[in-house]
Amino acid sequence: MLCTDETESERAETRRLLRESAAAFAAKESPLGRARALRGAQPDCALAFWRKLAEQGWIGLLVPEQQGGAGLGFAEMAVVVEQLATRVAPEPLVPTAVFAARLLQSCTASELAAQLLSTLAGGDLIAAVAWQEANAQADPCSIQVCAVPDGKGVRISGEKRFIRPGTACEGFVVSALAQGDVGLYWMPCDVAGLVIEAELQADGSRAARLRMEDVRLDAGQCLARGATAADALVRAFDETLVMVSVELLALSRAMLSMTLEYLRTRVQFGKAIGSFQALQHRAVDLYIQQELTSALVGQAVVLLDGDAGAKERGAMASRAKARAADAALAIGREAVQMHGAIGYTDEYDLGLYLNRALVLSAWLGNGLTHRRRFAANNPLGYGGSALT
């Protein structure tokens, strides 16, 4: 998907430099105290910080150059996502700069989509994707909400839920069934008939719940329909799953590293508690989960930048999300236990990571949901086990 003819080693060098600058940026601009202070705030992220991300060129990182972006790949996006996740930055980089941006980019026939995308890439539009209806849904094309023809436009009624970002966004890409076809529509926040409720999440951010009652949209607000819309939705969904897995992996690394440091230094019974075998073996099991996630997420990112088909991409994305989510939750849970009471306090930073891990695990489908999606798409009895 990269339009440059860089060699892989040049690309690796670019990534190394990007990692250095993203790490330095995140350390300087996003200390953990910033994430802590934004919990529960309205909006739940800092627009000034979003502007800085745009100045770095990171919001439009995946967006083609002719649309105002940097035209880089997922390997590069993963580097930035990882560094910001390590600082628990609350800004919606993955929901907006990956999910919404990739979706808009696929709506090639829509003038509005192109316009929205370049505005988004410049940091002047925060958009969210409103796709989910059922709880534990992992098929974005399973849609009940209908777009009923109304003159040249449509009327949409129904409910969408668990949308991130839930505040600070200016509009939603909403999926709806248009006479049996999947349709994607641009719905600004201030449109008549739309009620947005914000549901507080574990990390102090908010997820939106949209109640739509006869929301009237013009024909031009339809971004894509039919196979184009369905394919775009599934593709952007799977790409986002992998980037969320990158975030979850970064959280896992941060929590395990804090815990190992604590085990090395916390003294009880006259010894560092990390010398106790019961804790050592549990720490190793967490490390194994972290490394499984790391190997898998690494493969998944390479796959996104390659030319894999939709089925392979979906299988890999669900595998990555399932492993990354369950690993992060296991590591977070054990991290609290091994820290003891201090790990349970709000004052200690561990909770920031664990709470973000809870949110990212649940968002777009948790481990169980994605294992079931994998199983549904790769059923038993076709020899698939031997191939995986």
Added chain:
Amino acid sequence: MEKSLPAASKTDWNALDDETFRHEVRSFFEEHYPAHLRYPKTRLRWHQISDWTLTLSRKGWIAPAWPVEYGGMGLAPVKLLIFFEEQERWGVGRAPDQGINQVGPLLIKYGSEAHRREFLPPIIACEHIWCQGYSEPGAGSDLASLRTEALLDGDEFVINGQKTWTSLAQDATHMYLLVRTDKSVKKQQGISFLLVDIDSPGITLRPIRNIAGNEEFCEVFLDNVRVPKTRLVGEINQGWTIAKALLGFERIMLGSPKAAQYVLARLEELAVRLGLDRDMGFVDRFTQLRLDVADLGALYIRFVDQVKRGEQLGPDVSILKVWATETFSRLASLMVDAAGSAGATMGDVELFGSHANILSSYYSARPATIYGGSNEIQRNILASQVLGLPN
């Protein structure tokens, strides 16, 4: 006794490109490996596998990792991985391979020229079959506490003691063993490495039946066994260092996903036959394990890529062994659960018109987490060497 090397081993395998080499190896296995021995249910005994082993020997492929000058194939790491992968892919059974995997490489590194001349050619010719005398009744995971003693008496060592869990000693002609030669120093520093003929006077074998009902390992009693001083490998009291010399990247093979993939496929067949593919409870458990195996594959490839880049593997490669063997164990347990009332039937059990062996995986999963350094020992090593946790 000098042997001339078979002509085939003069081929420079490393000069072939990987796919050509893979094809060559695959075709040979498919053509010559006995069909009835594919994916053996138990550890094969010498009388079962000897024809195949001799075929390999004649082909010049008996020692893929050894240098060409000693009769090996001299394979570079990536070619060696391909060789092992193809062996696993075709379900080629494990021959008694202690001579190939342990004795040869150790003698090449630590032995004298006389040792190499005397012992390497008969290993290549399959005339000598070696077994390993390490574990003792009181020295398992804590191997360095071994007590079998060798005292120098003139030009001979006199050995007294007992070894145990010695795999396939009943098929062996020789045993390499660790013995205590100095009791006055720290336990690791008083151990030496000796080579003995299994039919030396004073050696008694007693096969041990395992819980699967098979005799795959033995107790070995040593009662005033005399061996020439020249059978000492390396310096006296240097045995621990020799035994600890790990065989480089071959440790990666302990974490290969192939065994787990094989059981997974058998489990899938069984589940479909029993209609469990419509049982959500079962499918959830199965899918979890299916992804455990798939993700093991991703982890395995990461270490393989490290080998391909010519990097040394670090102690972190142990995570592969732990995850591979424990995933295999969980799969084997689910197989027993899935079989329901047939979960305790020995051998091939008939279920809905076809046959499945339910318990063979369950039994082979047991030693897998114990041998090669028990998984608890692996976790100790990972905790101290990789995670930097204190002792």
